[in-house]
Amino acid sequence: MLGGLTSFGGTQNRTAMSKVAFLFPGQGSQKVGMGRSFYESFAEARALFERANALLGFPLSDLCFEGPEEVLKSTENAQPALYVTSYVAYRCLQSLCPRRPDAVAGHSVGEYAALAVAEVFSFEDGLRLVRRRGELMRDASRKRPGTMAALLGATLDMAREVCLAARDAGIVSVANVNGAGQIVISGEPAAVEKTAQLAKERGVKRVVPLAVSGGFHSPLMVEAGDALYNDIAAVPLRKPTIPIIANINARYIEQPIDIVSGLTMQVSGSVLWEPSMQRLVQDGFRIFIELGSGEVLTGLMKRIAPDVTALSAYDAQTLSKVAELLAHFVQSGVNE
Incomplete structure (x- = not known):
């Protein structure tokens, strides 16, 4: 069995080493050049970036690959750039080793990539929401610095x-x-x-x-979260096909209504990343793979739980190494 867990919250029967969580980074992990290696190495990546460019109405791929940095790190641009790069990394990894994760989680805007991977919404709907989220948070920052x-x-x-x-x-x-x-x-x-x-x-x-343009995840963002609510509620949402831990309460998301309220509150609420990772460790997860741009979450994971395996896949080379690791588990039968 290569799919998700049989129960989202309880102790599982599978061996500890078979439990793999995919993690997706948040704002601050963006950098010029992000996603380029995937684009140059995988047809799947090129197709996804082109779909993103068409949907957004501007060349996001050029902004990711070439910058300028000041434009890329703007909230309304950094968020879709991270979302697309993370989702691209996941799809490229799947093309090398179709071993689905046993759980997913994302830090702040990274939660949207996790939700897309868990098939809660489509890649396109997630991208629309992330772009809207970035614009609303930018506007809120200008109104209430x-x-x-x-x-x-x-x-x-x-x-x-x-x-x-x-x-x-x-x-x-x-x-x-x-x-x-x-x-x-x-x-x-x-x-x-x-x-x-x-x-x-x-x-x-x-x-x-921190070099940020606003007071994110604070009451200064309540208006942005309230405005985003209607956009989230308008998107067709499905139950996660892979267990996902929510930022807002470090609990497994089980129903679409939890997603609407969770993503709304997340904009102005605390990101409970350490409790989320501790929950996964308690549930027997021992392999954590960060997909997208940078290695921030990998570094945090190594300090939160030094005894687990934490790896990053931020370009084609590191992605191939992660694929080899996952293929080893599949071939050795620990996922049965």
């Missing part, structure tokens, strides 16, 4: 405490629980600055301001 910062060496409880203590300076909240002591805060600039100072006073090792 914000920023983000990473607290390195912080606990979640401490991060929440300093956010609460700094709220007299404005809106600030926990945006990402990335793992290994990395908590990202988000909100109005003055409040983020005060929170960072309080965190330093409480012993946080380092505060890293």
Whole structure:
């Protein structure tokens, strides 16, 4: 059996080594040149990029391959670029080894690639939603300016405490629980600055301001999430064919209605990445493969659970190595 798990949440009968999760990166992982190696090596990749170009009405492939970087990293462009590159990587991997993952997850906008892989919506519908999401978040950022910062060496409880203590300076909240002591805060600039100072006073090792254009995953994005709701609700949604962990609550998604509410809340809510990965590890997953651009999630996974295998497939060469690994499991029969 090469398909998904028999139950989305419980303990499974399959061996631990047979459980493979595919992960899809979020904004910040984009870089000029992303997807080019797939495009040059796989006909499937060329077809998907061309479909994306036609749907968007501009050459996304050129922007991914050539930049300029300033245009690529704009929220409304980075999000569809990451979505397409991640989905392309998945389809190329399937062409080399048709071993479906036992679960999928994506960080922030990466969750849309995970949903497309789980056949919740079509590639095209996912791309429309991601482009719309990026535009709404861009507009919200212009209307209510914000920023983000990473607290390195912080606990979640401490991060929440300093956010609460700094709220007299404005809106600030926990945006990402990335793992290994990395908590990202988000909100109005003055409040983020005060929170960072309080965190330093409480012993946080380092505060890293993030080069972002808004206070993503904070209450500053509520209006964007509310506007996106109607777009999500208008898309035909199906039950996932592969188990998928939701950012918003680190639980398995089972019904389309959960997807509508989850993606809506995700825009202004916290990305619970570490709890999501811990859930998969607890459920017996031991192989985690990041598909798309960069190796951010691979690095986080190695710190969250050092005993698991975490690999990245960000170009044709690394993709081939991952395909060889998956083919080994299929041939050795551990997936039966």
